[in-house]
Amino acid sequence: GAVVSQHPSWVICKSGTSVKIECRSLDFQATTMFWYRQFPKQSLMLMATSNEGSKATYEQGVEKDKFLINHASLTLSTLTVTSAHPEDSSFYICSAAGTESNYGYTFGSGTRLTVV
Amino acid sequence: TQLLEQSPQFLSIQEGENLTVYCNSSSVFSSLQWYRQEPGEGPVLLVTVVTGGEVKKLKRLTFQFGDARKDSSLHITAAQPGDTGLYLCAGAPVYSGYALNFGKGTSLLVTP
Numbered sequence: 001g002a003v004v005s006q007h008p009s010w011v012i013c014k015s016g017t018s019v020k021i022e023c024r025s026l027d028f029q030a031t032t033m034f035w036y037r038q039f040p041k042q043s044l045m046l047m048a049t050s051n052e053g054s055k056a057t058y059e060q061g062v063e064k065d066k067f068l069i070n071h072a073s074l075t076l077s078t079l080t081v082t083s084a085h086p087e088d089s090s091f092y093i094c095s096a097a098g099t100e101s102n103y104g105y106t107f108g109s110g111t112r113l114t115v116v
Numbered sequence: 117t118q119l120l121e122q123s124p125q126f127l128s129i130q131e132g133e134n135l136t137v138y139c140n141s142s143s144v145f146s147s148l149q150w151y152r153q154e155p156g157e158g159p160v161l162l163v164t165v166v167t168g169g170e171v172k173k174l175k176r177l178t179f180q181f182g183d184a185r186k187d188s189s190l191h192i193t194a195a196q197p198g199d200t201g202l203y204l205c206a207g208a209p210v211y212s213g214y215a216l217n218f219g220k221g222t223s224l225l226v227t228p
Binding site: 004006034036041042043044045046049091093095105106107108109110112 | 122149151156157158159160161204206215216217218219220221223
């Protein structure tokens with residue numbers, strides 16, 4: 001089945017530094033990838049939709065200059081949290097949709113970001 | 117604005133009991149999906165319902181899609197401790213392309 005690999009699984013960084021999270025579709029081409037954020041005991045909140053070769057579409061309230069998304073190929077999307085602050089600490093999850101159908105989105109295993 | 121209202125948010129039951137989780141919206145969805153998520157992991161797809169009125173069964177789990185494609189339910193029969201987890205409904209409204217919106221989730225705890 002479709003597999004999405006997300007890396008790293010967890011990261012601790014200092015305030016003011018930037019962190020890059022990678023999301024790779026391993027056995028299919030992902031024309032669209034989605035980035036979500038999840039706080040403890042809460043649901044997933046869509047941050048942005050990323051289409052290969054074009055600019056990401058951000059949800060209302062999500063700072064595009066802070067959360068930089070790059071989708072340079074059909075198998076890789078990256079999310080960079082710039083100038084991270086403690087309030088950016090969260091669980092970030094990507095998902096990918098293949099070229100054939102909008103059903104059956106595949107999710108990465110998530111990245112736990114802790115900013116100290 | 118929460119497109120999908122999921123209830124209950126928390127549920128604690130004993131092994132062997134039955135339960136139902138509801139997912140409601142005022143929007144029409146081309147499909148609705150149910151996921152289960154363990155702590156520290158990404159959601160895992162359980163089922164996708166596409167047709168209004170559709171019923172799908174996955175062992176002790178029964179999923180139903182409303183006739184108007186605005187709501188769905190998940191029923192678990194004879195719950196087991198292994199069913200413990202966060203259950204999420206998600207869907208892409210017909211007007212918004214196919215970015216998934218998630219309900220708030222139902223945190224289920226099944227005790228022996």
